[in-house]
Amino acid sequence: MTEDARDEVDRLVAAWRAERPDLDVEPLQVLSRVSRLARHLDRARRAAFAEHDLEPWEFDVLTALRRAGKPYELSPGALLRATLVTSGTMTNRIDRLAAAGLVRRRPDPEDRRGVLVSLTDTGLGRVDAAFADLLRRERELLSGLGDEDRRTLASLLRTLLTPFDSPPDPHRPGRGHDHSE
Amino acid sequence: MTEDARDEVDRLVAAWRAERPDLDVEPLQVLSRVSRLARHLDRARRAAFAEHDLEPWEFDVLTALRRAGKPYELSPGALLRATLVTSGTMTNRIDRLAAAGLVRRRPDPEDRRGVLVSLTDTGLGRVDAAFADLLRRERELLSGLGDEDRRTLASLLRTLLTPFDSPPDPHRPGRGHDHSE
């Protein structure tokens, strides 16, 4: 057989080539794998967090606060930008996290429209434990790659990600050449 | 070398290093990028399909049928394995696709428990148009990489994906949690 079919995407690409030999389906080799891998990752994360009684969405929020450092406090706006969800979703998340005693809400003393969300001691302990566990498991998932390959992979992924994260104007995602400074 | 912060993940990793210098957060360089990229990809796909009046979930199902070739017919079970969703979700999806006239359901003549789902002519035309469009856009997203890099990236991603796709547990994708209890 010509096809190795080492993973589902190899099979998928082979099927497309048989059905539509007129199309260049190479992009799927990368992007379908990204999607499927993300899906599997979600599952793995869910399993990791279950031991700490956390849902992935809870972890996402707690983690953003944890990374902020010292007072572990951010506005809902900052949180939604960090987690790529909408404002309605973030309100809902904060409500439930507060009800669970993992975060606390207080009015922003400097902007009366605003709110500040901070980790409780419980939340801090929980997120630190879950994060350490997550890293352990992620390291496991990556164990098939050597250090060199892992760095290469990270770098290539960054190239794809940069146009999404930095320029608010995705005009020509061609050769990255937009200089801000 | 300090952090360049070329994308959000670089910033995220830098923040973790400042907060938890005791932890090795290297895995995030790869896996956080995979998650975030998948998220952005979903958005891009949604935009591409909107022109063809298709939702991403509709495309996923139609595409699986299209790849099957010739009679463009598969069982719900085969479809849910191809799309990584649960059986309840697949039933719902088929219902709505049938209502939209994009697929057709008929009893499996060889297994009275079973059902066979096939593309209608409308469905076939729609998925072919949308797929060509998707490939165009995906190629655009990948234009920052040369052929060599793209192949390298695909290969590295496959290495990560293989253990998920081939292990001796090719069962339902919906294993929420395992572990004996």
Add this chain to the structure above:
DNA sequence: GTGTACTGTCTTGACATCGAGATATCTCTC
């Protein structure tokens, strides 16, 4: 100050998904 535009957060309704269980059928063993 008053008006206008903008910003930050919350509310609401629709919806796709999951998980667990129900039902019907098939397969295999005795």
Add this chain to the structure above:
DNA sequence: GAGAGATATCTCGATGTCAAGACAGTACAC
């Protein structure tokens, strides 16, 4: 050919998310 267990699909309730819009407060011009 009867029973046990596996398999295929569907049903149902709960949930997390989004999109759009409501509302309060801020910033700046005049």
